[in-house]
C-alpha cells in the first residue's frame with residue numbers, strides 16, 4: 001500500500017469486510033489519498049459502487065484457510081467463486097483498465113474446497129477474457145506460500161519456540177513453495193503492466209520440507225529441535241503444484257516466472273477433434289517436489305532476511 005502511494009497513485013481504495021483493520025491501516029498510513037469502503041465481494045451492488053472511477057483492481061479477497069473451507073465449502077463458493085465473478089463484472093462495467101486476481105498453487109489439481117473454489121475463480125476470469133467485447137484486461141497471478149503471512153506456519157513456529165513449546169509439525173516430509181511478500185507484490189505489478197486478457201502469471205519459487213523449516217527456525221533461535229507430529233490436516237497435500245502439466249505445455253518461461261496465455265479454443269467440437277489439444281506427453285508439472293529444494297542452511301539464511309524474524313531476534317532491519 002505504502003508503495004502504491006509513494007508511486008504517486010491519485011487515490012487508493014481499500015475494499016474489505018474488516019473495519020478494524022481498515023482503521024488500523026488508516027492510522028498507520030495517514031494519507032488522504034487512501035479511501036476505505038466496508039463491504040463484501042458477495043454483495044454485487046456494493047462491489048459496483050466501490051469500483052466506480054477506478055483504473056486498476058487487485059482482487060485478493062478470499063476465504064483462504066484450508067480447514068475452514070473444508071467444513072464450510074458453500075461459504076468458499078460464495079466468496080472465492082461468486083464474489084470473484086462480482087469483482088470482474090463490476091470492473092468491466094466500470095471500465096476499469098486492468099483487474100488482477102490472486103490465485104494459489106492449491107488451485108492446481110485441487111483436493112480441497114479452498115483450491116477448488118480458487119480454480120473456479122480462475123475459470124471465471126478466463127471465461128470473461130475469452131468472451132472479449134470489453135476494454136478491461138482480466139488476468140491472474142498464482143503463487144505458493146508467502147512466508148510469514150498471517151495465520152501461516154512460520155509465525156506459529158516462532159511463537160512456539162518463543163514459549164519453549166515443541167513445534168507442531170503435520171508431516172515433516174511435506175513440501176511447500178516459499179516466497180517472500182516482495183516477490184508476490186512484484187508479480188502483481190508485472191501483471192498490471194504487461195498482462196494480455198486471460199494471462200496467468202506464476203511466480204517461480206524454491207521449496208522446502210516442513211521438517212527442515214522447523215529445524216531452521218529452531219536453529220536461528222538457538223534451541224534444540226523438538227517436534228510434536230500432528231499428521232496431515234483436512235484437505236492437505238504432501239506437495240503443491242504451481243503449474244499443471246497441461247499448462248506447462250503452453251507456458252512461456254520468463255526467467256523468474258511463467259506466463260501462461262489463455263487457451264483460446266472455443267466450443268466448436270469438430271475443430272477440437274480435428275486439431276486436438278496441446279501434446280502433454282513428456283511434459284512435467286512444476287511442483288514443490290521437483291522445484292529447487294532448500295536445505296536447512298539455505299532456509300536459515302532466507303529466514304534471516306524476513307523483517308519479522310529480524311525483529312524477533314532484535315537484529316537491525318535490512319535496507320529494502
Ligand SMILES: O=c1ccn([C@@H]2O[C@H](COP(=O)(O)OP(=O)(O)O[C@H]3O[C@H](CO)[C@@H](O)[C@H](O)[C@H]3O)[C@@H](O)[C@H]2O)c(=O)[nH]1
Nearest residue numbers: 064065066104105106144145152153168169170171174210
Ligand atoms: O501447525 C502447523 C501448521 C502447518 N504445518 C504445515 O506447514 C505447511 C504450511 O502450512 P500453512 O502455513 O498453514 O499454509 P498452507 O496450508 O500450505 O496454506 C497457505 O498457503 C497457500 C498457498 O499454498 C495459501 O493459498 C493459503 O491461503 C495459505 O493458508 C503445510 O505443509 C502444513 O501442513 C505444520 O507443519 N504445522
